[in-house]
Amino acid sequence: MKYLILFFFSFLSFGQQIPKVDFIKCDAEVAPVFETKSISGKVTYLFKVKEMIDTIAIDAKNMTFYDIIINGKLVKYKATDKKLLLYEGFKKGKNILNLRYSATPKQTVYFTGIDNGQQIWTQGQGKYTSHWLPGFDDVNEKMIFTISITYNNKFTAISNGVLNAIDDNGKLKTWKYIMQKPMSSYLAMFAIGKFDSKFEISNSNITLTNYYKPVDEDKYQYTYKDSKTIFDFLEKEIGVKFSWEVYRQVPVEDFLYAGMENTSATIFSQDYVVDESGFNDRNYLNVNAHELAHQWFGDLVTAKSGKHHWLQEGFATYYASLAEREVFGDDYFYNQLFSYANRLKVAAKTDTIPIMNEKASSLSFYQKGAWALHFIRESIGEKKFRKAVKSYLKKYQYKNVETDDFLAQIRKVSDFDTEKFKKVWLEDYKYPANDINFLLTKNGFMRDLLKLQYERKSKLEDKYNLLKVILTSDSYSALKVEALYQIRNEPFEKVSELYDLAMKSNNIAVRRFVAQSIEKIPESFKSEFETLLNDKSYETNQAAFIALWKNFPNEQSKYLEIAKNWEGRNDKELRILYLNACMNFADVHELDDKMASINALKALNELVKYTSPSYESSIRQNAFESLLSNYTENNEVLKNLVNATIHHKWQFTKYARDKIRELIKNEKYSNQFKKLLPELSVDEQNQLNKLLGI
Numbered sequence: 160m161k162y163l164i165l166f167f168f169s170f171l172s173f174g175q176q177i178p179k180v181d182f183i184k185c186d187a188e189v190a191p192v193f194e195t196k197s198i199s200g201k202v203t204y205l206f207k208v209k210e211m212i213d214t215i216a217i218d219a220k221n222m223t224f225y226d227i228i229i230n231g232k233l234v235k236y237k238a239t240d241k242k243l244l245l246y247e248g249f250k251k252g253k254n255i256l257n258l259r260y261s262a263t264p265k266q267t268v269y270f271t272g273i274d275n276g277q278q279i280w281t282q283g284q285g286k287y288t289s290h291w292l293p294g295f296d297d298v299n300e301k302m303i304f305t306i307s308i309t310y311n312n313k314f315t316a317i318s319n320g321v322l323n324a325i326d327d328n329g330k331l332k333t334w335k336y337i338m339q340k341p342m343s344s345y346l347a348m349f350a351i352g353k354f355d356s357k358f359e360i361s362n363s364n365i366t367l368t369n370y371y372k373p374v375d376e377d378k379y380q381y382t383y384k385d386s387k388t389i390f391d392f393l394e395k396e397i398g399v400k401f402s403w404e405v406y407r408q409v410p411v412e413d414f415l416y417a418g419m420e421n422t423s424a425t426i427f428s429q430d431y432v433v434d435e436s437g438f439n440d441r442n443y444l445n446v447n448a449h450e451l452a453h454q455w456f457g458d459l460v461t462a463k464s465g466k467h468h469w470l471q472e473g474f475a476t477y478y479a480s481l482a483e484r485e486v487f488g489d490d491y492f493y494n495q496l497f498s499y500a501n502r503l504k505v506a507a508k509t510d511t512i513p514i515m516n517e518k519a520s521s522l523s524f525y526q527k528g529a530w531a532l533h534f535i536r537e538s539i540g541e542k543k544f545r546k547a548v549k550s551y552l553k554k555y556q557y558k559n560v561e562t563d564d565f566l567a568q569i570r571k572v573s574d575f576d577t578e579k580f581k582k583v584w585l586e587d588y589k590y591p592a593n594d595i596n597f598l599l600t601k602n603g604f605m606r607d608l609l610k611l612q613y614e615r616k617s618k619l620e621d622k623y624n625l626l627k628v629i630l631t632s633d634s635y636s637a638l639k640v641e642a643l644y645q646i647r648n649e650p651f652e653k654v655s656e657l658y659d660l661a662m663k664s665n666n667i668a669v670r671r672f673v674a675q676s677i678e679k680i681p682e683s684f685k686s687e688f689e690t691l692l693n694d695k696s697y698e699t700n701q702a703a704f705i706a707l708w709k710n711f712p713n714e715q716s717k718y719l720e721i722a723k724n725w726e727g728r729n730d731k732e733l734r735i736l737y738l739n740a741c742m743n744f745a746d747v748h749e750l751d752d753k754m755a756s757i758n759a760l761k762a763l764n765e766l767v768k769y770t771s772p773s774y775e776s777s778i779r780q781n782a783f784e785s786l787l788s789n790y791t792e793n794n795e796v797l798k799n800l801v802n803a804t805i806h807h808k809w810q811f812t813k814y815a816r817d818k819i820r821e822l823i824k825n826e827k828y829s830n831q832f833k834k835l836l837p838e839l840s841v842d843e844q845n846q847l848n849k850l851l852g853i
Contacts, residue, residue, distance in 0.1 A: 177300055179210040183341075185302045187292055188333075189349065190309040191279050196270045197263045198291050204256040208249055217243040218289035218296045218344075225259040243293055264290040269807050271412050273773065275313075278352035280411045280426055283345050284419055294344035298461050299559045301341035308349050309333045315356075317370070318349045319422050321404050338422070340402060341557050343461055348421035350409050359387045363394055365401050370409040371432065381438040382431065383408070385486050389448045392485045393455075393478060398549035402459050402556065408447070412775050413808050417446045420453030420475070430729045430777060436695045437728045439667045448482035449475045460552055463559040465517025469585070470565060472521075473514075473528015480529060490604040490635035496533065497605060499526040500595050507590035515562060515585045523588075530595065531584040537598055539573040547572045604635050611641050619649055623657075630660040636668040643669065647676045655684065662687055667696050674702035680710040692718075697727045701736055708740060715744055730777035735769065738762040739785045763790065770799040776811035779803060787818060791828065798835055804846040819850050 184205040191198050206215075219242055227236045229248035237244040245256070267290035271278045281288070286296035295302075305323075308316040312332035320338035354370040357379060361367055367390060369383045386408075394401055403423035410429045418427035427450065431443035456474035484492035503526060512519045514527055536544040551560075551568040562585065566577040583591055599605045611629070614622045626642045643661055646654040658677075661669050674691045675698075677684075691703035707718055719740060727733030745759030768774075769782035779799070786796050803815035823829040832851060836844055 176212065176216060177297065179212045180206060180208055180215055182206040182295065182300055182302050184305075185294065185344075186305045187347075188307045188309070189292065191268065191270075191349075191351065193270055193277055193279060195263065196268075197261060198268060199259075199261040200292070201257070201259050202293055205253065206249075206256065207253050208251045211251055213246060215245040215249065217245070217293050218286075219243045219260070219293040220262070220290045221265070222260045222262045222293060225261075226257070228257040230254055258293065260293060262291060266807070267291055269413070271807075272352075275353055277314075278350070278411050279310075280350040280352075280414070281348045281421075282415050282419055282426070283347065285345055288344045288347050292344070292347060294347070296344065298343045298345060299463060301343050301461070301557060301559075303341050304338045304347055305336070306347065306349065307333055307335040308351065310351050313353070314351050315354045315370075316349060316351045317354075317407060317409055317424060319347060319424055339404065342422045342458060346420070346422040346458055348419075348424055348426065350411055350424075350426055352409075352411065354409060357383075361387060361394065361401070362391045363400055365390070366405050368405065368407045370407065372410075372429075375432050378432050378434050378437075381433050381435055382410070382443055383447075384438065384442070385444060386447060388486060389444070389451060389482045392482055393448065393451055396481060396545070397452075397455055397478070397552070398545050399455060399459075399552045399556075401454060403454060406451070406454070408450075413806075413811075415808055418450040420450040420457055422454070422458045425450040429775065432729060436697050436700075439696045440698045440728070444486065445479050445483060448479035452478035452482075455552055459557065460555045461559050463561050466515055467560065467562050468517065468519070469514045469524050469528035469531070470560060470562060472524040473532055476525045477529035477532040488635075489602065490637070493599065493602040493605045494608075494635065494637045496530065497599060497608070499530060500599065503527055503530070503595075504590045504592070507588060511588045513586050513588045515581075527584075531580075533598065534584065534591075534594055535569060535575065535580065537601075539569065539575050543572040544569075604638065607634065608638055608641060611638065611645075615645055619646070619653060626657055627660065630657055630664065636666050639664065639666065639669045640672045643672050643676060651677075651679070651681050651684065655681075658684065659687070662690070667694065667699070670694055671696050671699040671702070674699045674706065677706060680706060685711065692721055697733055700725065701727070701733060704736060704740075715740070719744060729775065730781050731769065732781055735766065735778075735781045735785050738766050742766075742789070767793060767795050767799075770796050772799070772802055776803070776806060776808050780811060780814055783814075783818065787822075791822065792831065794831070794835060797828075797832060798838060801832070801835070801839060801843050801847050804850075805840075805842045816846075816850060819847070823851060 182204055186203040187200060189198055189200040219238065221240050222238065222243070224236065224238050224243060227234055227245070229245065230250070232248055234245065234248035267283050267287040268279065268281050281291060288294055289296050304319055306318040308318060309331055310316050312327055312330060316334040318334070318336035320336045322334060323337045324335045326333040353372060355373050355376065356368050356370045358366055358368045367387060369379070369386060371379050371382065390406070405423055407424040408427060409424070410427050410432050412429045414426060414428040416428070417431070418425055427443065427446055431446060433442055452475040453471065457471035462468055462470045480492055480495050483495065502522060506520065506522050510520055510523070512523065514523045514531070547568040550571065551565050555564060562581070566581065569575055570577055600609065614625065622645070626645065629642045630639055639661065646657055658673060661673050664670070670691060677688070680688050688703065689707065691699050694700060704718060704722060708715060719737070722733065722737040722740070725733035725737055741762035742759045745756050766782050766786055770779050770786065783796070783800060786793065790796060800815055800818060804812050804819070806812050819832070823832060829851065832847060836847060839847065
């Protein structure tokens with residue numbers, strides 16, 4: 160009974176632990192094992208007891224502990240499935256805690272790939288690092304970290320801070336990384352894989368190291384395009400020197416999100432590793448700038464709670480937009496703000512949760528947060544805004560903040576009404592239309608775009624000359640796309656001249672819109688339209704191929720020849736498009752073209768291969784989409800679909816579950832899945848049984 164009372168009391172007092180106990184330093188040694196998907200480790204904590212407390216709690220999810228030593232002596236402890244509870248051996252003042260542990264994390268540490276392609280990486284945003292490192296899920300507990308990773312010496316291990324030493328022990332190697340300043344535990348990380356790297360030096364002498372898989376060396380220049388420009392710009396714009404001595408970026412396969420701003424070391428999705436064509440469709444630049452901005456807003460200064468999360472995501476989104484403005488220009492910047500505004504306007508009709516609420520949507524935290532900052536900046540002027548941001552970061556560096564801490568710095572440099580701002584922008588869910596419209600129309604391009612949009616209901620003959628002028632001008636591409644949008648439903652013969660002008664613009668975005676908007680291609684426009692197959696844009700190539708395939712069935716063999724070596728981006732969308740076309744071609748020509756049948760069989764086998772766990776989820780999902788519409792009875796495809804339900808990427812598992820639910824509505828497929836059960840792993844069987852209702 161005495162211990163139960165102590166155990167209960169420990170949870171009552173945990174919320175009051177931080178004022179009484181300060182954890183100062185963490186020295187961690189971790190050794191992941193790929194085969195068992197497990198972690199073993201040692202941790203030494205330096206902590207100070209400022210006021211005596213009955214129990215000290217450390218977050219530790221499903222961990223097994225061995226020796227627990229405080230101040231050189233073995234102590235008794237209690238380990239639950241969520242925490243390590245210490246209730247003896249510590250004293251007022253400084254203490255040293257040593258512990259050994261092991262864990263098989265169900266999340267936060269991800270083991271992907273096979274053999275030489277294997278990777279191990281962490282994603283602990285929020286409160287999840289305690290699945291692999293006993294620590295603190297409360298963002299207000301900041302410490303100085305030293306992290307050592309031991310793994311196979313054929314791989315590279317990356318973590319936070321400066322690489323202090325590498326110890327090669329034959330088959331194993333230990334990389335030791337040291338931080339000099341404190342950070343929250345959720346920002347601790349490591350990534351392991353077969354990586355090469357290149358580096359640049361910033362204007363402030365910070366080493367910027369960019370990693371990539373050896374096979375992707377040709378994509379390096381496009382993946383990391385303008386990285387140094389972004390870094391130098393943000394450091395100058397923010398006015399506070401980068402605080403972490405080094406900065407690294409590493410792409411990993413099947414990452415859960417676009418990127419994560421771990422202190423001094425950003426992990427991002429392999430999907431952003433692109434060549435020239437991929438860069439023109441979807442590049443890493445915005446994510447790059449967003450995660451880098453977090454090194455100040457989130458890592459250096461951290462919000463105290465979810466209520467103030469906009470102080471991280473709003474700032475990172477806004478400064479990423481400012482960085483893109485530096486690279487792509489003013490019109491691009493305002494077009495992005497316009498896009499954010501349109502999304503916010505629609506969302507405000509149903510989303511009634513304001514920014515200053517921990518349950519606010521990502522759109523509110525990110526895009527509305529960015530707009531709120533733009534409103535302040537435009538209201539008080541760039542110079543005063545920079546001064547306020549600089550003083551805010553300097554005053555609260557390595558600390559935690561609330562919204563009022565930032566607004567207080569705004570009041571120090573201006574007479575801006577922060578209370579009114581707070582009520583309108585942060586505490587009200589409504590869309591501030593007047594403020595946004597006024598700021599948008601300060602830009603000439605936006606005035607032209609809004610004026611052109613008013614012409615959407617006008618007759619073609621009344622605006623024809625205006626559209627022609629726009630398409631022959633040097634206006635920003637979004638204006639030309641709007642002009643094309645307004646003729647997309649017109650008979651081609653009436654607007655052929657305008658389409659000719661669009662094609663001659665040689666503008667990637669304009670030509671992409673042509674490829675995506677014309678459904679019926681006249682014979683007279685066929686040769687010109689076919690040039691889109693050669694554009695440096697995979698999205699353009701894909702749209703043009705599909706349109707030509709449908710419009711000119713007698714030319715399909717020619718289009719197959721053009722596309723036979725296409726791959727596309729990381730998700731192989733163009734390769735899968737080609738394989739699907741091969742099978743479609745065989746279905747039509749099966750009786751008189753034996754080679755088509757042979758190619759179709761090869762295509763089918765390749766597509767089935769792409770659904771397997773050997774490939775990233777983006778490739779697998781594209782392959783499933785291609786196969787499940789026509790080849791649902793393929794057992795290998797269905798088994799791989801069930802396997803997808805146990806994938807670590809929640810977006811992919813949801814897709815797989817939804818597909819299976821859709822299929823089993825048909826009794827034939829329900830029975831087919833049931834017959835597959837004995838061939839599945841235990842985890843796969845459990846997931847399928849749930850879906851089947853067994």
